[in-house]
Amino acid sequence: MGVEVPDVKESFPQAIYTVTIGATPEQGGTRTKVVTVGGETTLPFHTFEGEIPHPPAVAMEVWDIPGEDWPEVVKEPFADVMESPGKWARKCVEEYGADLICLRLVGCDPNGADRSPEEAVRAVREVLEAVGVPLIIWGCGVPDKDNEVFPVVAEAVKGENCLLGTITQDNYKTLVAVATAYGHKLIAESPVDINIAKQVNILAMDAGFPLEKLVIYPSTGALGYGIEYVYSIMERTRLAGLGGDKLMAMPILCDIGKEVWGVKEARAPREEQPEWGDERLRGPLWEATTAYMYLLAGADILVMRHPRAVKAAKETIARLLGREG
Amino acid sequence: MILIGERINAGFKDIARAIREHDPGPIREWARKQAAAGADYLDVNIGAASKDPADMEWLVKVVQDAVPTPICVDSNRPEVLEAGLAALDGRPALVNSTTADDEKLEKIVPLAAKYEAGIIGVAMDERGSPQDVERRVELGAKIFAACIDAGIPPEKIFLDPILMPIRFMQDQAMKVLEAIRQYTMLSDPPPHISVGLSNICSKAKERSLLARTFLVMAMAAGLDAAICNVMDKELLAAVAAAEIILNKEIYSDDFLKVWALKRSKGGG
Numbered sequence: 220m221g222v223e224v225p226d227v228k229e230s231f232p233q234a235i236y237t238v239t240i241g242a243t244p245e246q247g248g249t250r251t252k253v254v255t256v257g258g259e260t261t262l263p264f265h266t267f268e269g270e271i272p273h274p275p276a277v278a279m280e281v282w283d284i285p286g287e288d289w290p291e292v293v294k295e296p297f298a299d300v301m302e303s304p305g306k307w308a309r310k311c312v313e314e315y316g317a318d319l320i321c322l323r324l325v326g327c328d329p330n331g332a333d334r335s336p337e338e339a340v341r342a343v344r345e346v347l348e349a350v351g352v353p354l355i356i357w358g359c360g361v362p363d364k365d366n367e368v369f370p371v372v373a374e375a376v377k378g379e380n381c382l383l384g385t386i387t388q389d390n391y392k393t394l395v396a397v398a399t400a401y402g403h404k405l406i407a408e409s410p411v412d413i414n415i416a417k418q419v420n421i422l423a424m425d426a427g428f429p430l431e432k433l434v435i436y437p438s439t440g441a442l443g444y445g446i447e448y449v450y451s452i453m454e455r456t457r458l459a460g461l462g463g464d465k466l467m468a469m470p471i472l473c474d475i476g477k478e479v480w481g482v483k484e485a486r487a488p489r490e491e492q493p494e495w496g497d498e499r500l501r502g503p504l505w506e507a508t509t510a511y512m513y514l515l516a517g518a519d520i521l522v523m524r525h526p527r528a529v530k531a532a533k534e535t536i537a538r539l540l541g542r543e544g
Numbered sequence: 545m546i547l548i549g550e551r552i553n554a555g556f557k558d559i560a561r562a563i564r565e566h567d568p569g570p571i572r573e574w575a576r577k578q579a580a581a582g583a584d585y586l587d588v589n590i591g592a593a594s595k596d597p598a599d600m601e602w603l604v605k606v607v608q609d610a611v612p613t614p615i616c617v618d619s620n621r622p623e624v625l626e627a628g629l630a631a632l633d634g635r636p637a638l639v640n641s642t643t644a645d646d647e648k649l650e651k652i653v654p655l656a657a658k659y660e661a662g663i664i665g666v667a668m669d670e671r672g673s674p675q676d677v678e679r680r681v682e683l684g685a686k687i688f689a690a691c692i693d694a695g696i697p698p699e700k701i702f703l704d705p706i707l708m709p710i711r712f713m714q715d716q717a718m719k720v721l722e723a724i725r726q727y728t729m730l731s732d733p734p735p736h737i738s739v740g741l742s743n744i745c746s747k748a749k750e751r752s753l754l755a756r757t758f759l760v761m762a763m764a765a766g767l768d769a770a771i772c773n774v775m776d777k778e779l780l781a782a783v784a785a786a787e788i789i790l791n792k793e794i795y796s797d798d799f800l801k802v803w804a805l806k807r808s809k810g811g812g
Contacts, residue, residue: 413794414794414795414796414797415796417794417795417796417802418796418797418798421796421798421801421802422798424805425798425801455794456794459794464793464794465805465806466794466796466802466805467794
């Protein structure tokens with residue numbers, strides 16, 4: 220029986236900005252490959268109606284200090300390398316296929332190890348030397364300390380075209396200045412609030428930073444922890460961007476691993492929650508499922524932890540884009 | 545919101561003189577000022593200063609040499625309209641305007657189709673301006689149908705329900721608002737709906753306040769275009785705020801900056 224399917228294709232007036240992270244020696248850096256995200260002219264995976272020139276990229280998380288509070292399940296794959304950011308990063312790239320490394324400078328936290336900017340630079344250099352993929356460098360999140368660390372770190376990796384984060388509504392001037400001076404991209408963070416997401420971008424623009432060099436980080440919630448709020452904000456952001464809003468047309472980053480491995484559904488061992496089943500399966504599955512949801516909401520960069528979740532996310536991206544092996 | 549700058553009109557003495565003397569100076573200046581203020585189109589009207597199509601051709605060329613902004617060719621004479629349209633360099637254009645008169649529809653609608661321009665249709669006919677909602681809707685629908693028949697798509701049709709001076713016909717503004725609401729239901733997607741905003745405050749004191757108050761009320765009813773004084777900063781700020789309130793633009797604390805950014809890049 221012939222059924223007429225109506226043509227539901229939509230077209231949008233504006234493409235999402237294309238953002239490239241990393242620089243090869245010819246481009247003034249030392250990376251063996253660069254990663255480009257964005258450029259899409261349609262909603263996630265709507266390949267039937269628009270262009271999705273660059274698949275979402277998966278960054279794996281590495282710390283400048285060992286991840287002491289990581290649950291055993293996600294610590295185990297890295298148990299032999301957590302003492303060394305370089306070895307840790309190499310394992311992520313060589314064994315687990317990370318597209319990027321997200322180096323989180325947790326050790327700089329003044330409430331923790333309180334490492335100096337120079338120690339942060341050492342960790343960054345170690346990672347740069349160990350791997351050829353581009354870097355995301357994420358501060359400890361304490362504004363005063365980030366403002367002390369980033370000028371030194373950004374200069375040390377001048378020309379590498381890293382993605383630095385994060386700028387917020389209340390703290391952006393220093394990072395905007397150093398990213399401009401040393402040629403890096405920036406992550407613009409907002410607390411699950413689309414109006415503030417837009418405002419941060421305006422502030423960066425007003426400070427002279429090009430909108431085309433920003434990545435939006437709308438905050439991330441793990442599956443079961445507000446994911447629907449973030450999802451709807453990402454969806455609206457993307458529709459506005461595609462619809463012509465120049466302040467909302469940035470690629471979007473989701474910080475999956477950090478959120479997922481903080482919730483009990485992923486962390487709790489079977490002994491504590493026998494009805495939830497084996498955490499060795501459950502944890503990575505929670506991370507992978509969270510990643511799937513954000514891919515559908517419009518994520519361009521996923522920051523993840525567990526190798527099995529990374530593998531699942533990458534396979535899903537390839538399958539949804541029809542680019543399987 | 546589509547803002548059409550009203551200032552290059554022979555109703556203004558400096559423009560009338562410039563047209564008569566073929567002095568491009570004041571015309572260029574107003575073209576640049578209105579474009580910089582964020583006009584989406586510039587209305588050009590030789591009005592009573594001339595009946596010669598060659599003057600419209602000259603005027604259009606002066607404006608388009610000065611700025612890249614799309615042009616709204618304004619005359620009630622088909623031969624003058626055509627001279628302006630023929631002089632265009634391929635940029636988007638609007639024909640301003642036809643009425644619902646059969647004679648006008650027959651001559652002016654095909655011009656818009658021929659030059660692939662948008663067209664403003666004013667809801668009046670040989671019997672004059674309507675005084676009620678029904679007649680406004682009837683005439684608007686007649687113009688809309690004639691344009692569709694000529695192959696002009698809804699997104700290039702602008703219906704004008706005719707705004708009257710509040711000073712003299714205070715009961716008409718409410719009727720215009722209702723006509724706007726009804727125009728939005730003519731088709732999906734609906735046509736654009738435009739007014740000559742300065743009519744509302746003709747001969748009144750507090751012109752700017754009346755104009756911007758009516759404009760935001762009309763936007764809530766469905767108005768999405770206006771021929772207006774784009775140099776009025778408070779008017780433009782009110783439009784920016786109305787776009788936020790109507791949820792056409794995502795709110796941010798600096799939404800006025802966003803507005804300025806969009807306008808400076810032309811379009812929005």
